[in-house]
Amino acid sequence: MTEARVLGHAPWLKSGPARRVLALLNGGGEEARVIGGAVRNALLGLAVADIDIATTALPEEVIRRAESAGIKSVPTGIEHGTVTLVVDKHPFEVTTLREDTETFGRKARVAFGRDWMRDAERRDFTINGLSVDAAGVVHDYVGGLADIAERRVRFIGDAAQRIAEDYLRILRFFRIHAAYGAGEVDRAGYLACVSGRAGMANLSAERVRMEMLKLMVAPGAAGSIAAMGDCGLLQQIVGGVAYTGPLAAMIEVERMLGLPADAMRRLAALAVAVTEDAYRIAARLRLSNAEAKALDSMAHCWWRLAGMDEPAARRALYRLGAAAYRDRLMLAWARAGGVDAADWRRMADLPQRWTAPKFPLRAADFISRGIAEGPALGHVMTMAEDAWLAAGLPLEAEAVASIADQTVARFARDHRL
Structure with missing residues (x-):
């Protein structure tokens, strides 16, 4: 199936760095188009961040043209046909059209080509399989335009085959639905994810972390997470009980307080009841030190x-x-x-x-009352801070001095000084 339409509001096609890269790579028997997420987001009226480009030109030709134009090129994935061009400090991944000849989980042996349809058919979801040329014409070989209109996330071709090529696509299915879909998840895709879930055991924790944290802050996170729980995927990821009700409640609390979505807050609501849960999740997802500290x-x-x-x-x-x-x-x-x-x-x-005051007592206050520097001083200050908190955090000089005197007296009594 081939369908095309003209893309409406896409200023980056008319001027700027992306337009310059397309002009560089078009002509001389070659064609270049913007592909994937940028096209999807533009059609949905959402912000466009990264702009990826596909081309019929081989990587060597992309590099040659970039050098001739004085544009920096970086061979970031040249074995798979990807060269990153940096224009006005904006990076653009430029990938030669290709098709997988053999797949090994996340790795694949590819052959370069010039067939836009074959290139689209090797991608994951129909709404990610669209491309737009320099004239603004959107090319659809996989039914992506209809699925965008319906806010439907479907695998391209046979769902089970797409998943077997890369089991991370199970998580991407739920994450992309949470970000761009509406209603229930696509049934054929859902059943394929259930059938292929054992393959997730071989995924790296870093890749799972990346997808899960993106999923947690997506607009439809509650629905996608609930669907994952229904088919047993959550237990496989978090290694324990998953609480989808508190997750939905956390999302509502964030909304009520006017706070942005936060992945750690939502992950805590979903899977953390005690500190042991926080340690387990941090280890399973290889969270950063800051993320693990927040959960704990x-x-x-x-x-x-x-x-x-x-x-x-x-x-x-x-x-x-x-x-x-x-x-x-x-x-x-x-x-x-x-x-x-x-x-x-x-x-x-x-x-x-209310702004919490600073603890008004200092080491000198206790040294002047006969407490020697060392471990005893630290202990007395901790006792005094506890007493100050219990008294309601007073700041009046008389109250503060009384707390210091009583703390020193109690310490002396307890230690028979």
């Missing part, structure tokens, strides 16, 4: 934030800091349900209503 912080006794009064909330905010307090509170809120509860909103708004 949210998991630590989140249930204690449920039902707090204002003084307890202030103590928690002081201990955790604004960002960690907010995220842990949101996890407790999502797991408690009842996302419209006024008390939760009030506690979530605390960082905007």
